[in-house]
Amino acid sequence: MTITISIDCMGGDHGPAVTIPAALSFLQHYPESELILVGLEDVVRAELRKCKAEHNPRLSVVHASEMVEMDDPLEVALRKKKDSSMRVAIELVKDGKAAACVSAGNTGALMAISRYVLKTMPGVDRPAICSMLPNQKGTPTYMLDLGANVDCEPHHLHQFAIMGAVLVSALEGKDKPSIGLLNVGTEDIKGNEVVKATAKLLQDDHARGKLNFYGNVEGNDIFKGTTDIVVCDGFVGNVTLKAAEGIGRLVKHTLTKEFKRSPLTMLAALLGRGALKRFGDTFNxxxxxxxxxxxxxxxxxxSHGGADAVAFEWAIKRSFDAAKYNVQAQLATMIAELMPSTAPGDQ
Amino acid sequence: MTITISIDCMGGDHGPAVTIPAALSFLQHYPESELILVGLEDVVRAELRKCKAEHNPRLSVVHASEMVEMDDPLEVALRKKKDSSMRVAIELVKDGKAAACVSAGNTGALMAISRYVLKTMPGVDRPAICSMLPNQKGTPTYMLDLGANVDCEPHHLHQFAIMGAVLVSALEGKDKPSIGLLNVGTEDIKGNEVVKATAKLLQDDHARGKLNFYGNVEGNDIFKGTTDIVVCDGFVGNVTLKAAEGIGRLVKHTLTKEFKRSPLTMLAALLGRGALKRFGDTFNxxxxxxxxxxxxxxxxxxSHGGADAVAFEWAIKRSFDAAKYNVQAQLATMIAELMPSTAPGDQ
Structure with missing residues (x-):
């Protein structure tokens, strides 16, 4: 079965110079895929020519006359730029022409336009962004929200937990994945009022056998792999994600500097290049x-705004997998079952 | 000039088994110091005997009959345990018998008791916790708040920025150190309402030449060293700090595993042990x-609750330096000058 993905080619720090090579590489790796490239047609076709890929039958181009800039206020992105590449790519999903859409554009705008065009699922107040981080167990830790909602109430965090559990169930084939609530300590007394109230909601779900709530987790637990899922508001999640990236770069910088220090350490690096490469891959x-x-x-x-072609291709793969494993249908089913507002009989 | 530090020997995950060896090692390294060990006298003296250090003239023991447990509610720590080692150690500072106090106990309790016993400085609403993180420039990034205040208003974050600037000026000898406001993006439109309002306050200070406000910074900037100081609320700060520690452990775990994989990589690790050691020291x-x-x-x-003796000794050193460089007096002077509430003529 062919799965079609729409791509906002103009988004991100690098635009078509990154998104189009990534799309072409993805098409090669995934023969069951088709892609719709959305953007300024001239620019997109010029980049395709540059890549000698003008005539690929699994690839089509849809023109969009505008683009959302990284610093566009939400109102501009949402109300003024009605023909932006981001919006057109999302509309292709709404119209059933694409199974999923990928964009590296402004997170706030992407969320706002997605909510406006697609609408939220019944029972969900606020969509959230969920991504993966590496951990000591070698399995990914899924974390949400990573930046869509900078101010959250307990019922939002509660919904994030449910959605995260559904995503991990679908993508990892795990029954009842464990959920941790990110806090400043593991004890019940720790945290702000929002987190404490969220813990009560999740404890109730756990007691009813609906969710596998582990309890509070701390920042270090993300990378220990204490739980499959870590739930937090979008401010904390975004800062933590970017801090993790920053440490990754600091580690690379320091390792490189230390191994370049003398002929002996350079020889060590040469002999240990396999180990260093595998180490680097873990944190890439x-x-x-x-x-x-x-x-x-x-x-x-x-996608991350600063993603290179390799990273952007991973984002396309992610969307392909989500479509393939039918995450959307599973979410709808499980949300209808789990969300209190749509299942009052559960209370 | 001799500087006296009081130590809550019972605090932290390991208590006297860590705090007392750390104190003894510190005394050896800092001949101009004296220490007051506070805790259950029998337990403290038994540990001193074990370390063969019962008769050190620069060391005294003060009995405290209670101890604050890590999971004690604030009310218990503050109102019921009036003879806790934590409280007695802080009272020694209040009475002028110690220049500073060190504790690895419950952060919330430490802050609450410190506020109750010592009171806050004029012009300060909420004390904050400030610590250092490594960055690519090789200079530390000072970050606050790291966990004392899980819910903050703009004027709290504003005060944190002022206090951080004073601390860095004093300890690093830097005139007008740069201040970054932790956010989910660098653009002015990003962030929650609290952060946006804080940015306005800091922009005003900058315009008046009072503070060196760089603007918004993101999680990765902490480890880039974009600014000398990073300001955030205690929830975000605590999670980020612990996430950084978690990644540190993941890096160590992965490097060790990869270099132990084969005889060749083990040889590489042997030849590169200097580089690996210096790398490890950077992130310790x-x-x-x-x-x-x-x-x-x-x-x-x-101190971190889980600190070992080496780490706890660093915390004692930190308190010694802060006393030596007269941070307290400089804070009082600069806060009186900078805080709007105590200097209405500045507005």
Whole structure:
């Protein structure tokens, strides 16, 4: 079965110079895929010519006359730029022409336009962004929200937990994945009022056998792999994600400097290059690129704005997998079952 | 000039087994110091005997009959345990018998008791915890708040920025250190309402030449060293700090595993052991242990609860330096000058 993905080619720090080579590489790796490239047609076709890929039958181009800039206020992105590449790519999902959409554009705009065009699922107040981080167990830790909602109430965090559980069930084939609530300590007394109230909601779900709530987790637990899922508001999640990337770069910088210090350490680096490469691969942020916007009536995947072609291709793969494993239908079913507002009989 | 530090020997995950060896090692390294060990006298003296250090003239023991447990509710720590080692150690600062106090106990309790016993400085609403993180420039990034205030208003973050600037000026000898406001993006439109309002306050200070406000910074900027100081609320700060520690452990775990994989990589590790050791030292969380509680009428240093003796000794050093460089007096002077509430003529 062919799966079609729409791509906002103009989004991100690098635009078509990154998104189009990534799309072409993805097409080669995934023969069951088709891609719709959305953007300024001249620019997109010029980049395709540059890549000698003008005539690929699994690839089509849809023109969009505008683009959302990284610093566009939400109102401009949403109300003024009605023919932006981001919006057109999302509309293709709404119209059923694409199974999912990928964009590296402004997160706030992507979420706002997605909500406007696709609408949220019944029972969901606010969609969230969920992505993966590496951990000591070698399995990914899924974390949400990573930046869509900078101010959250307990019922939002509660919904994030449910959506995260559904995503991990679908993508990892795990029954009842464990959920941790990110806090400043593991004890019940720790945290702000929002987190404490969220813990009560999740404890109730756990007691009723609906969710596998582990309890509070701390920042270090993300990378220990204490739980399959870590739930937090979008401010904390975004800062933590970017801090993790920053440490990754600091580690690379320091390792390189230390191994270049003398002929002996350079020889060590040469002999240990396999170990160093595998080490680097574990922390390569490209591998973890592609956050799922969960809770919408359609699949939207957000790539890091600064993603290179390798990283952007991972985001496309993420959207392909989500479509293939039918995350959307599973979300709808499980949300209808789990969300209190749509299942009052559960209370 | 001799500087006396009081130590809450019972605090932290390991209590006297860590705090007392750390204290003894510190005394050896800092001949101009004296220490007051506070705790259950029998337990403290037994540990001193074990370390063969019962008769050190620069060391005294003060009995405290209670101890604050990690999961004690604030009310219990503050109102019921009036003879806790934590409280007695802080009272020694209040009474002028110690220049600073160090504790690895419950952060919330330490802050609450410090505020109750010492009171806050005029012009400061809420004391904050400030500590150091490594960055690519090789200079530390000072970050606050790291966990004292899980819910913050703009004027709190504003005060944190002022206090951080004073601390860095004093300890690093830097005139007008740069201040970054932790956010989910660098653009002015990003962030929640609290952060946006804080940015306005800091922009005003910058325009008046009072503070060196760089603007918004993101999680990765902490480890880039974009600014000398990063300001955030205690929830975000605590999660980020612990996430950084978690990644540190993941890096160590992965490097060790990869270099132990084959005889060749083991040889590489042997030849490169100098590089690997220096790399490890850069990220050793022990080196960064010791958060300053800023904004109190007395110096209090918070150690990580899980600190080992090496890390706890760093926290004692931090308190010694803060006393030596007269951070407290400089804070009082600069806060009186900078805080709007105590200098209405500045508005």
């Amino acid at each position: 942020p490209s591998r973890y690129n592609g956050g799922s916007l969960l809770g919408l009536r359609g699949l939207v995947i957000k | 969380p022990s080196r960064y242990n010791g958060g300053s509680l800023l904004g109190l009428r007395g110096l209090v240093i918070k």
